[in-house]
Amino acid sequence: xxxxxxxxxxxxxxxxxxxxxxxxxxxxxxxxxxxxxxxxxxxxxxxxxxxxxxxxxxxxxxxxxxxxxxxxxxxxxxxxxxxxxxxxxxxxxxxxxxxxxxxxxxxxxxxxxxxxxx
Amino acid sequence: xxxxxxxxxxxxxxxxxxxxxxxxxxxxxxxxxxxxxxxxxxxxxxxxxxxxxxxxxxxxxxxxxxxxxxxxxxxxxxxxxxxxxxxxxxxxxxxxxxxxxxxxxxxx
Numbered sequence: 467x468x469x470x471x472x473x474x475x476x477x478x479x480x481x482x483x484x485x486x487x488x489x490x491x492x493x494x495x496x497x498x499x500x501x502x503x504x505x506x507x508x509x510x511x512x513x514x515x516x517x518x519x520x521x522x523x524x525x526x527x528x529x530x531x532x533x534x535x536x537x538x539x540x541x542x543x544x545x546x547x548x549x550x551x552x553x554x555x556x557x558x559x560x561x562x563x564x565x566x567x568x569x570x571x572x573x574x575x576x577x578x579x580x581x582x583x584x
Numbered sequence: 585x586x587x588x589x590x591x592x593x594x595x596x597x598x599x600x601x602x603x604x605x606x607x608x609x610x611x612x613x614x615x616x617x618x619x620x621x622x623x624x625x626x627x628x629x630x631x632x633x634x635x636x637x638x639x640x641x642x643x644x645x646x647x648x649x650x651x652x653x654x655x656x657x658x659x660x661x662x663x664x665x666x667x668x669x670x671x672x673x674x675x676x677x678x679x680x681x682x683x684x685x686x687x688x689x690x691x692x
Binding site: 501503509510511512513524526527560562565568569570571572574575576577 | 585617619621627628629630631634640672674676677679680681682683684685686
């Protein structure tokens with residue numbers, strides 16, 4: 467059974483870059499699509515983007531200019547970088563596995579809280 | 585992008601009662617590519633339904649999804665104690681993928 471675990475700094479200063487890693491176990495990342503989603507407190511879920519194990523990715527238009535995603539197949543990890551953060555980027559960030567090439571998400575990590583504050 | 589509006593925001597019901605959650609899309613959802621997730625406090629969302637009406641593995645048959653076009657519904661036929669949670673809809677037929685704002689099902 468696949469397991470996903472997000473990790474990274476819980477506090478990021480405004481204007482700096484948020485960097486998170488998702489470590490996947492129980493399954494190779496090579497053949498799947500993997501998504502990043504975030505949930506601000508009291509709000510709904512927001513899709514950030516997705517990346518295939520081959521490295522091809524697509525992003526939410528609202529975040530595209532600030533987002534980078536990558537894969538490290540040797541470590542079976544995904545990474546997310548979000549530049550120029552503001553308080554509006556404060557949220558719980560999740561990584562999740564897509565069902566095949568489909569857009570729905572069948573396995574999720576526990577999530578990690580990132581607070582953008584000085 | 586497609587905006588999904590869920591209603592009500594909160595549903596206060598007793599165990600054994602029927603829950604009906606609505607998810608309305610700002611435009612037609614392609615191929616009825618709509619999913620539902622359940623999220624409990626401190627946990628990640630869990631996939632309940634996909635393609636509008638297919639239950640994800642392990643989910644009990646008291647959960648039923650229906651709908652087409654712009655109107656979709658998640659029905660829980662008889663609430664069990666473990667069903668009190670927040671429910672989100674998601675459309676994945678048109679990029680970008682979007683989610684509804686969530687409906688909290690709470691114990692009355």
